[in-house]
Amino acid sequence: MPEDSGRRPFTVGVVGTGYVGLTSAACLAHLGHRVIGADIDATKVAALRRAEVPIAEPGLADLVGAHVADGGLTFTTDLAELATAEVILLCVPTPAHADGTADLAPFDAAVAALADVLRHDAVVVVKSTVPVGTTRRTARALGRSAVSNPEFLREGHAVHDFLHPDRLVVGTVPGPGEGRATATVTALYGGISAPLVRTDAASAELAKYASNAFLALKLSYVNVLAELCEHVGADIGDVAGAMRLDPRIGAAFLSPGPGWGGSCLPKDTRALLRTATEAGVDFAVLADTVTANEHQHDRVVRKIREAVTGSAEGSLDGVRLGLLGLAFKAGTDDVRESPALAVADRLACAGAVLTGYDPGVRRTAELGAVRWADEVGLVAKDAAGLVLLTEWPQFRQLDWRQLAALTDRPVLVDTRDLLDAGSVVRAGFSYHRLGR
Template identity: 55%
Template sequence: MFTRRVAVVGTGYVGLTTGACLASLGHQVVCADIDAVKVERLRRGVVDIVEPGLSELVSEQVSAGRLSFVVGAAQAVSAGFPGEGAGELDAEIVFLCLPTPMGVGGVADLRAVEAVVEETRDLLAPGTVVVNKSTVPVGTTVRTAELLDRADVSVVSNPEFLREGSAVHDFLNPDRIVVGCDTAEAAERVAALYARLGAPTVLTDAASAELMKYAANCFLAMKLSYVNAMAELCERVGADISDVTEGIGYDRRIGQAFLSPGPGWGGSCLPKDTHALLQVADAADFEFRLLRATIDTNTRQRQRIVDKVRAAVTGRRTGSLTRVRLGLLGLTFKAGTDDLRDSPALAIAALLRQAGADLVGYDPALVAGGSDGAVDGAVEGVAREVEGVPLVSDPVEAAQGAEAVVVLTEWPVFRTLDWSAMAGVMKQPVVVDTRNLLDPATLRRAGLTGIGLGRREA
């Protein structure tokens, strides 16, 4: 079986998923992180990320001896793999899976990537291939090669297309593999890592591969902003967004995906990638008006939700929310994850709080403490507060005395709540469903008034 020695630097969503999945494909993988406590937990198979199937896969590959964890990138790339006899071998391929957060002015912050490159530059074995897996601006592959200053080391762009909440599935069932490099041999070595997956493979130059990731994410952001705008138009003309999106979704040129209205898009990728692509466009003296409108529409959507809550509670879009108690269901940026980064739910919560509302929240991913560093004040494994929103461990408690319950994250469990019990403890029987997740008939039977996005009044 074809096997490579692979080092993965970074054990976040992308790095840990990449390492575990490559190990499952038969490769020998060492993952590195600077957090010694996290590394020790991973060695014991303890995964703190909420990601379906990832914990089991890590434990399975650690037990099989194909996946290990070390502290620091230097240890991962140099003498990290068992060889014949008592010898050790260096990594053949090094994946950089590091955070590239949005910096000043929307530019991607590449300091973590550059620091690792400088740390490992003199440790890489001749012939090593360095792979940028992180989402990075166009030109980063060239910049990385310049920082390495190693003619005997190739740099390849291999962008990830993983969705939080289905990252393992997405890695093992990819729509495509993209590999960009100006050296064909290096690109083919990286592409060969995924051979067992049988996915379509796009071999291209580095700049095209880097731009491809931004192009994909920004297109999805545009699609989401478009459907939110359509939902508002439906409300104004008496149409139903569910019927509209069903009808257009059957068109194969459009498809069903990313046609669900919501409180706006967020998370660790779309916000920073849309701003980063704007920076790329500005640097190329190109006015990307469509993308700028996509971002503006998303920002406006948050205020639109707040206005909808005002109207639901007071009967007027400009009504006062001062001292109005609201129960918030869902605070993570999407279902299936405990990730709170750029969560539209938290952005809306902040606006509601600024308007004077008293908030209490419930999220099934946060009642056990949430992700490390994201949730403050965990006591006995239960988070008390997230960015000023007090948390409770039961949805009925969130509804207690509320003048409205606001569904902000599309957790499937919310569909099967005891809505009669919820109605029984609320001050006003109103549910604002910003995800169109709930069945209006179920809410009516429970004595509740359900208000969705772009839905025709029943």
């Protein structure tokens, strides 16, 4: 897409100021648009008006602060203030029900509330991750064309990903106004250079689910491969290293770990499976991906049990373990469906006493049975073993010799293969990794 493609400033309304909504609002203000962020949470809106950002995301607080100060970004709890908006972005969360279906109640409520607010020519853009057919249903409800424009933001890199995307996907609902809606959304990103995929709304909606499900599949594949390496005496580092050099495979998402999680992959794989089931499609490979991820949590617990007790069947009852990393990945404070906490839950069920440290996670986070610690030394003190569960680069700089002295038994299970084995062993630890 040309960088100056129809570029002009728009008045943009963003409904929902969560992770996607706030990032979108701040970045669009940075591109020169006048942006109004709307949310039903009055406490959150009050904080955002003071440029207080509740999300740990590099660069986001700076953008919010700059554009709240210059007037390009404002926040409200009143949807009526979006009456002047030329473009409306729906960024309402769509969490999963237990059966995998998306909870669209908040999304539908937002659409219904907008019906009497929108100006007659406003373009409605669905950025929420929604089941196939939702954008078409939204268009019918509002009596206008609507556009599916899914986000592909990585937590910890969201601002960069918005401003430097791999691709922009714009899917429209056929009908009157379709061409203008496509042109408007395309122009919204004027100043950004990225491949543009123009398609129908259903294909755009499915592209988001398909992308995340494929990443989940790749992660489950390498985790099972790491298990195989342990059984046959191979090294997953060398095996994955050889795979990464094949351009057909690519280098990303080929590192073994305690499983995949976060706010997107688990939810989106379940939703895609549900869509396939309802369509009568046997998506067995994706179902196996989910099963493999559950198995990975159990396998990591067995690895920890063996490292700490000397036996895969050894008792962890009353055993004190220190956990390094609680977020689902480095660079974020997000613990939603964190594999670190999934492993912790299983350890707690086995009787282990858990203390955890994470440089990004707040004391107020929901950590289950894990007692939060504000420094690494408290995690190591008198522990029968340490378990590294999140790949924070800061962990490479820890004083491992000092930590070994604090532990009751200097045992370290590195589920992310983050550390230099020689350095950790020289510090006095018995060092255990996946796939080796």
